[in-house]
Amino acid sequence: MMGMTWIFVVVGVLASTTSAVPYPGDFLPTPKSYSGYSLLRTEPLLREDLARSLLILDGMRGIHFWKYPLVNRSSDILTSPAQLEHIQALLATLGVSHDVIIDDVKDLLAKENDVGVNGYSALEEELERANYAKTLASQDSRVTYENIGSSSEGKEIGLVKISSGGGNKPAIWIDGGMHAREWISPATATYIMSKLTNKEPASESLLSSFDFYIVPIINVDGYEWTHTGDRMWRKTRSRNNGRCIGVDPNRNWGFHWAEQGSSTDPCSDIYHGPRAFSEPETLSVARAIKARPNIKLYLTFHSYSQLWLVPYGYARNTRPVDYNELVRLAQVGKNALSATYGTSYRLGTAPDLLYPAAGGSDDWAKGSAGIKYAYCLELRDTGRYGFLLPSNQIVPTGEETFNGLAAMAKELHRTLKKQQTRPVGGPYVNADKELNSPSGGEAEYKL
Numbered sequence: 382m383m384g385m386t387w388i389f390v391v392v393g394v395l396a397s398t399t400s401a402v403p404y405p406g407d408f409l410p411t412p413k414s415y416s417g418y419s420l421l422r423t424e425p426l427l428r429e430d431l432a433r434s435l436l437i438l439d440g441m442r443g444i445h446f447w448k449y450p451l452v453n454r455s456s457d458i459l460t461s462p463a464q465l466e467h468i469q470a471l472l473a474t475l476g477v478s479h480d481v482i483i484d485d486v487k488d489l490l491a492k493e494n495d496v497g498v499n500g501y502s503a504l505e506e507e508l509e510r511a512n513y514a515k516t517l518a519s520q521d522s523r524v525t526y527e528n529i530g531s532s533s534e535g536k537e538i539g540l541v542k543i544s545s546g547g548g549n550k551p552a553i554w555i556d557g558g559m560h561a562r563e564w565i566s567p568a569t570a571t572y573i574m575s576k577l578t579n580k581e582p583a584s585e586s587l588l589s590s591f592d593f594y595i596v597p598i599i600n601v602d603g604y605e606w607t608h609t610g611d612r613m614w615r616k617t618r619s620r621n622n623g624r625c626i627g628v629d630p631n632r633n634w635g636f637h638w639a640e641q642g643s644s645t646d647p648c649s650d651i652y653h654g655p656r657a658f659s660e661p662e663t664l665s666v667a668r669a670i671k672a673r674p675n676i677k678l679y680l681t682f683h684s685y686s687q688l689w690l691v692p693y694g695y696a697r698n699t700r701p702v703d704y705n706e707l708v709r710l711a712q713v714g715k716n717a718l719s720a721t722y723g724t725s726y727r728l729g730t731a732p733d734l735l736y737p738a739a740g741g742s743d744d745w746a747k748g749s750a751g752i753k754y755a756y757c758l759e760l761r762d763t764g765r766y767g768f769l770l771p772s773n774q775i776v777p778t779g780e781e782t783f784n785g786l787a788a789m790a791k792e793l794h795r796t797l798k799k800q801q802t803r804p805v806g807g808p809y810v811n812a813d814k815e816l817n818s819p820s821g822g823e824a825e826y827k828l
């Protein structure tokens with residue numbers, strides 16, 4: 382595999398841009414600079430009202446929450462030099478102490494990419510590498526590339542299928558790049574693609590038991606924008622008929638959509654969109670998943686925090702009836718991951734470990750698509766670099782995650798074999814309710 386730098390991982394993203402609509406403010410002369418921005422970490426917010434008071438900063442110019450303010454945990458806030466005093470004054474008024482954990486993120490941005498900084502030169506190099514998935518498909522008969530839909534800006538959303546031999550094998554679905562700035566996510570999905578096709582015995586063995594479907598970058602527009610416009614962009618790039626662009630794609634899935642942990646404000650980074658599956662990116666991926674009923678395991682990659690999240694995330698105390706089985710399989714994966722480099726992950730539901738967040742893809746995969754084993758992995762790190770993970774961590778992150786996946790797949794294969802004599806199918810609730818409702822984007826949704 383070629384040099385592992387951040388610019389490598391654009392897979393087919395830029396392959397076919399058509400009909401991008403110009404929008405005021407789109408064409409910055411240079412990418413947004415984060416020179417002088419610093420990252421603050423508050424002490425744990427001991428009361429609900431403290432968290433709420435900090436939330437007034439959400440969506441303000443020059444301020445980005447890397448970790449949302451929530452009761453009983455610290456909040457990470459990236460701030461421009463112009464806003465620094467304002468935030469520090471607010472924290473002082475609230476009696477909340479803080480540390481400056483990154484002085485100037487510009488230094489990290491330089492370190493993150495050892496070929497060049499974010500910008501057009503990097504973009505040009507990406508264009509050369511844009512067709513990794515397609516190249517792989519042309520070189521290896523086991524790999525097929527499919528365009529499963531177009532983004533808001535008209536870019537292809539690429540799905541790679543890796544399958545050896547015929548037959549109707551159970552399948553594993555992996556996706557990444559839902560949130561634009563979480564670069565380690567598409568990089569890890571891409572790394573797994575390269576591992577699965579390296580013809581080594583471990584990969585061959587996995588391919589003898591499962592087919593793999595991989596969408597390395599769901600949010601193709603946002604991902605490009607983190608290279609050309611704003612490194613800290615999280616959402617899609619859809620136009621909301623208003624002052625703010627983009628929807629949080631991981632609040633946009635049609636299972637308990639628009640409930641806790643998402644926002645009605647189009648300017649918020651956790652805006653859930655005007656309706657479930659309003660975004661062509663989430664709709665295309667959901668449709669592709671539904672069309673493949675043999676998927677037994679769903680994995681989605683995010684960053685950061687090193688968490689292995691088990692459904693459901695939409696509210697507290699909403700564990701699925703087979704929760705313990707999901708935890709048992711996750712434990713196998715987590716142990717193998719940690720055994721690689723000692724990287725530790727915490728395992729549990731999002732409300733247990735973080736906060737409730739409704740409209741996520743793993744909840745939908747479990748609750749609506751009926752995929753028994755569905756997980757969301759928050760990859761490296763725990764906040765030292767956050768989204769700006771240095772490029773020398775791409776390969777180790779890929780290796781450990783692949784090892785976790787491989788161990789889990791083996792165990793799942795054993796489990797499925799045992800089940801062959803028993804009826805298969807999971808107890809799941811609420812399937813398709815949102816997809817079939819008028820607000821669920823069902824009009825465009827052909828299953």
Ligand SMILES: [Zn+2]
Pocket residue numbers: 559560563631682683684
């Ligand atoms: Zn994310």
